Amino acid sequence: MQAATSRPTFDVKPNQHPMPEAERAKAFESLGFGTLFSDHMAVIRWNVDKGWHSAEITARAPFQIDPASSVLHYAQEIFEGMKAYRTADGRAVLFRPEENARRFAASAERMAMPEIPEEIFLEAVERLVRIDSKWIPDGDGSLYLRPFMFASEVFLGVRPSRDYIFCVIASPVGPYFKGGAKAVSIWVSEHYSRAAPGGTGAAKCGGNYASSLVAQAEAAARGCDQVVFLDAAEHRWVEELGGMNVFFVMEDGSLVTPPLSGTILPGITRASLIALARDQGLTVHERPYSFEDWKADAQSGRLKEAFACGTAAVVAGIGAVKFTGGEFRIGGGETGPVTNKLREDLVSVQRGRSNDPHGWVKAIDGV
Incomplete structure (x- = not known):
């Protein structure tokens, strides 16, 4: 399922009310998993006629979706899990991100959703990490990245949606299991x-x-x-x-x-x-x-x-x-x-x- 695709240009809109540094540092003292989120998100929309469009980096905020949005009824939704790490020499790095992009495309194909091109997926992820790099914890922590896509067409018929929203959010995390590396x-x-x-x-x-x-x-x-x-x-x-x-x-x-x-x-x-x-x-x-x-x-x-x-x-x-x-x-x-x-x-x-x-x-x- 694919419309003609051109690479959209990202509109960057920095969050005007980011979390204060002291508050973020305090939150980093007791990181759990998936409960704290960074200041921004990446969003791109897809339409059967326009393809991928309206790409932006913007303040993290709730979506407004119609009660008849097809994702709420037929569960056309996919996601990925990946991490950004802070290395000892201060670099921000990703681990095999192209594999996440390829698996995301394979999931989209199976769920009758549009496949986001690898270069657009990677640009969205990298732009989000770049603007929220201060959210990457030092030490054993990492910045968990959640790219996801869902059907947003307002329609109750049983068929693939004609509209989708792709988004990437980020969450600084500690160990997944309580107790760290124990069995x-x-x-x-x-x-x-x-x-x-x-x-x-x-x-x-x-x-x-x-x-x-x-x-x-x-x-x-x-x-x-x-x-x-x-x-x-x-x-x-x-x-x-x-x-x-x-x-x-x-x-x-x-x-x-x-x-x-x-x-x-x-x-x-x-x-x-x-x-x-x-x-x-x-x-x-x-x-x-x-x-x-x-x-x-x-x-x-x-x-x-x-x-x-x-x-x-x-x-x-x-x-x-x-x-x-x-x-x-x-x-x-x-x-x-x-x-x-x-x-x-x-x-x-x-x-x-x-x-x-x-x-x-x-x-x-x-x-």
């Missing part, structure tokens, strides 16, 4: 499925996350940090967590992770960890792995570690797994050495502390 606990969902073949599992759309919330609430009620889903057909094969991909570290040092078969999200962190693991000489198998094998391998000691990964959480060791009828622990319930090494290697590249042999880090000019 997390997982609940195995046996009654709910995240995605099925032919569905939207590989798209980053809000509906996937909405359908996972009841299972996540089930996990929380059982004292777990996250939920893991099994496949929809057999309820046998491990797929992914509510918002993260999963890896298993075997006794021979090899890694196993579920394959990209169309029902799980092709994580950028996942792909980066596979590359870093192979750089270390580790073997990575992208193959199905059953819950029965997970349980048996943990109990026999054949499975040494397990971890989840994603932009928000980065890498989190899995220490305990609960399911109907019991639970088991992995590696004594602590984050293992392979997990720690991969996490450190990834974070070192992201924050400019080590070489970047793959050319993943993109510095933002003028920041």
Whole structure:
């Protein structure tokens, strides 16, 4: 779904009432995740006749949308998650932003939405980081970036919208999980499925996350940090967590992770960890792995570690797994050495502390 596209020129309208420096510094003392937001947002509109137009950087503010806007009724919406980091030498950098742009386009195609060209996506992100660079925390914090797009046509017919709004907002964040890098606990969902073949599992759309919330609430009620889903057909094969991909570290040092078969999200962190693991000489198998094998391998000691990964959480060791009828622990319930090494290697590249042999880090000019 695409109209003729020209690259729109951004109209920059600085926020006339930015958060005072002292107030922002105070807020940075206790950063959570996704509760504090920067002064500006990037907005671009799309229309079936005009294509991409009306690009602007403006003060962050609520949208005014009609009650009949089609996103409210048919959930045509997609989003991305990415981060800006402050390096030790003071640069503001992004990590593999072009991959976010490509995945956003793939999600748009699956949801019958217009594909925003990569160069427009990247310009919107970079302009927002540039104007709100003071919102990038030092130390272990980062500026979480949320590009998203939704259908805005006022229309109740069941068809793709003819109008869309693309927006990027920014939120300074600390660790995703309370307690930092400690191992997390997982609940195995046996009654709910995240995605099925032919569905939207590989798209980053809000509906996937909405359908996972009841299972996540089930996990929380059982004292777990996250939920893991099994496949929809057999309820046998491990797929992914509510918002993260999963890896298993075997006794021979090899890694196993579920394959990209169309029902799980092709994580950028996942792909980066596979590359870093192979750089270390580790073997990575992208193959199905059953819950029965997970349980048996943990109990026999054949499975040494397990971890989840994603932009928000980065890498989190899995220490305990609960399911109907019991639970088991992995590696004594602590984050293992392979997990720690991969996490450190990834974070070192992201924050400019080590070489970047793959050319993943993109510095933002003028920041």
